[in-house]
Amino acid sequence: MSRKTMRGKAVLRTLALLALLAVAAGAAWGWYDFSRFAAAPLAATGPDQSIDVERGSNLRTVVARLQQRGSTRAPALYWRALAALMRVSGRLHAGEYALPAGITPRALLADMADGRVVRHNFTIVDGWTFRELRDALNRADKLRHDSAALDDAGVMKAIGAPDETPEGRFLPETYAYLKGDSDLEVLRRAHAAMARTLDELWPQRDPALPLATPYEALILASIVEKETGRADERAKIAGVFVRRLENHMLLQTDPSVIYGMGAGYAGNIRRSDLAADTPYNTYTRPGLPPTPIALPGRPALQAALHPAPGDALYFVARGDGSHVFASTLAEHNRNVACYQLKRCP
Structure with a gap:
């Protein structure tokens, strides 16, 4: 074999080695970049941020929405590869998902695969009237306001209690709901909670009541x-x-x-x-x-x-949120003069 031929083969081997090294370096860089993508926080996230995954949506649709809102610049290929590695491809559940500050693509895909959707809370405050409850429901974010077009009787009929007046029938508590739930469902649950509470407490009442x-x-x-x-x-x-x-x-x-x-x-x-x-x-x-x-x-x-x-039969407000009690009208009148008319002896 001539020296020239040997030099040519050596050059080819060197070029092949360099090509392999380039491919290996590219693969290493690609894996590094992919790993960084999977573990790095998404952008444009924070308190009250979320993304909706509609029924029938696929991963491509979700990624496109994330790209449109500026939450990710990674190519869809990275997302598909991550979903495949996590074995969640085709398992994404519909719903609203939180995008808190610091959430990663890996964490978001895990939430979607497990159906960990955002749960909102609506609190019925002790002492509200039914009118105040309805007003608050109409302002509640991400609820479907089906009750807005109904009068009070229509609301009670819609929740399955057509023969009841609404005042007092809903237990003040905090009720969780998902985006798109009906406000009638919140009312239905609060109504059932009050009925259960009365059923529980009434048999335990003082016998002489x-x-x-x-x-x-x-x-x-x-x-x-x-x-x-x-x-x-x-x-x-x-x-x-x-x-x-x-x-x-x-x-x-x-x-x-x-x-x-x-x-x-x-x-x-x-x-x-x-x-x-x-x-x-x-x-x-x-x-x-x-x-x-x-x-x-x-x-x-x-x-x-x-x-x-x-033996108290009367009470009057002190003006500080508390009350003073009296068992006779004369004592009560003195309390009224003192605490309401400011004529304390």
């Missing part, structure tokens, strides 16, 4: 709820109203009067309001009002069913 039905307990609890937000006073205030019922005294509770005034309430009660007879005016009508006046929470229900013993 002058209430004939769980619904009467619900009415009394709503009054207690509106009279005080203090845990240490609920049972005391319930005790006052129970004793007034037992003694056939008017309840004379301002929150009930206010509820009966409806839109006519402008922030204060006048003497003429206390004298104006409505079904909810407990200054003119004996016994409990015809319906609850708010949505009572579980603590208020407990207080109504287990009122504190004692």
